[in-house]
Amino acid sequence: MPKTKPSKKKSESSDSDSGPEDRGPAKKQKVATGEENLWNIGKNRMVKLSEFKGKWYVNIREYYDAGGELRPGKKGIMLTMEQWQAFKGIIGEVEDAIKKNV
Template sequence: MPRISKKKQSSSSDSDSGPDDRNAPPPSKKAKESSSNKNDEPAGGGDGATSWTLEGMRQVRINEFRGRKMVDIREFYEKDGKVLPGKKGISLSASQWKKLLAITDDVTRALEE
């Protein structure tokens, strides 16, 4: 009788929940900032406005990646008292951020229809 090999089952879920991430990226120095800010209030670590809370654990942060500043919109999670970035999110370059801002009125109108 032939042997049946077990294949690794792939998940059909599109969810990228933060706490279940096995290989979450290492936390940056800015990831240690508190997520208890009110909406539209920058988090202050004495070095200026670099983080804003959208809702709950969803935040907008300015990060630097390979020497380029990025706008990082991401869902964070708390583990062992530390706020860590999850997989769910997007990083936009300065030009992508400016294009997004340019179309915000159109997006808002489409939402209201």
């Protein structure tokens, strides 16, 4: 009979997949030194403009505590410049939908 892998069940109660930084009292944290083009949007979430293989991206990502220093985590999205422009183009529609629904 073939062996099957045990399934890993993700916790549905957490909005973070980056580990123990959500536990315990909040500590004063700093973003890794040398970070340029980085904007804090709250709750350890940052927007960063970065270049990779000659192309520019807008990276919206959740950061985690690594010994008192914030580091980028797995949870987030990296947008190409085309995707960023499309996103900016629908901001008005999103705002209108928020006003109608919230």
